[in-house]
Amino acid sequence: MSVTDLSGDPTPDVPAAAQTARSSREPTPFAALLTRLHFYAGILVAPFLLVAALTGLAYTITPQLDQALYGDQLAVAAVGDQPTTLAQQVTAARAAHPDGTIATVAPGAGDRTTRVVFSLEELGDKQHTVYVDPYTGEVTGQLTTWFGSTPATTWLDDLHRNLHLGEIGRHYSEIAASWLWVLVLGGVILWWRRRSATRARTTHLLIPDLSARKGVRRTRGWHATTGVWLAVGLLFLSATGLTWSRYAGANFGAGLDVLRAGTPELSTTLDGVPPPASGGGHQHGGAVTGTADNPASFDIVLTSTRGAGLSGPVEISPAAASGQAWTVAQVDNTWPVAKDRISVDPTTGAVTDRSDFADWPLLARLSSLGIQAHMGILFGPVNQILLAALALGLLCVIVWGYRMWWQRRPTRAGRRAPLGAPPARGGVRGLPWWALSLGVPVTVALGWVLPWLGVTLLGFLFIDIALGMLTRRRRRPIPVSPAPGR
Incomplete structure (x- = not known):
């Protein structure tokens, strides 16, 4: 027999007393649901975030790139x-x-x-x-531009926004922005709960546990603490990115119109x-x-x-x-x-x-300033450095997340698997009625305001149901027919 901790890590057989002690720290239904959601979103949305981080990192150097490529045209x-x-x-x-x-x-x-x-x-x-x-009235050059952006900046901007796929490509960046805040907040909550359960000092939320043995626990420490350090910046990128998105951005603009805050x-x-x-x-x-x-x-x-x-x-x-x-x-x-x-x-x-x-209006000013900060303009080179650090940090968090998935795989003979199993299911069934009564309408409202969040969440639900049905079918005992003549 084996038990599973909050992250879904298989643990070896332990005495009954130890299992009883561990049962006192079993995740609440909410924590179990959040853990499973964080797992699926991390696995399935991380590729979108990976591309957004890479293309965003490339965009941070556009001022220097413009100066190198078009300096004789932009400056006298x-x-x-x-x-x-x-x-x-x-x-x-x-x-x-x-x-x-x-x-x-x-x-x-x-x-x-x-x-x-x-x-x-x-x-x-x-x-x-x-x-x-x-000063001389002489023409220094000509370029095809996009709202003042040079060809190089325009190319990198299109790469970050839509991968040069037009309106279809904008879906990828909206999916990334729609889920980034969910992953960040969910990860911070889970890390806080885990550190609180072990009675760790609050400062340990910001410092990885280097005393942990090599493996999933040490990787989790780097994954979580780096995410905590980046949390505010990543939430900012998610919010400002959504204001530019195709569907959520349209809803944001409509909201400004209703509030007369545009x-x-x-x-x-x-x-x-x-x-x-x-x-x-x-x-x-x-x-x-x-x-x-x-x-x-x-x-x-x-x-x-x-x-x-x-x-x-x-x-x-x-x-x-x-x-x-x-x-x-x-x-x-x-x-x-x-x-x-x-x-x-x-x-x-x-x-x-x-x-x-x-x-x-305040919202109009904040939106305008947020856009400039998202583009790395508001605070000059310091803004560029901060955005580059956020992109590099997010890349590390994603890599460590996938590494944990691989490290949690079963390795014992007869139970080998290429990847780790998802955290235990059943969180929804354990929620109290008031949590469901409040959570379902809020989730539907979020899915309406952020359409790609709602669509992909339904996709995760179908995937989870399908995997559950497949698992139950594999575990179902095969009936044995009696031997002929008996």
């Missing part, structure tokens, strides 16, 4: 004393690229070149960006009548596409922008049609961020509307 060779007019720079960009309509213009300052972005129908949601030296709309009308109110605006970038027949209008708008107090890097977006105001937005996404916006009459330079970042 020499900083001059006085820039040329913005009209001259726009004219030079138009001469270099006569096709398309101007979507945005980002005036250069310091060692940054001016970016003149053109929209072309054949590029879809991408644009063509012409880079101009603001990015405020900026009126572009010149007759004093604001457009219909909308709480949307939660999107990855987004520029007003239009034409600018008179390059001098850019200088008028830029002068009004500086006079209105919008300092630092800005993007000027011409109106989609004549008779409307142009919009200008600060685009300094490094802490402390500058993200105020104004509408400007391109003819008179009058500021017609304004939206300051400090006045945004």
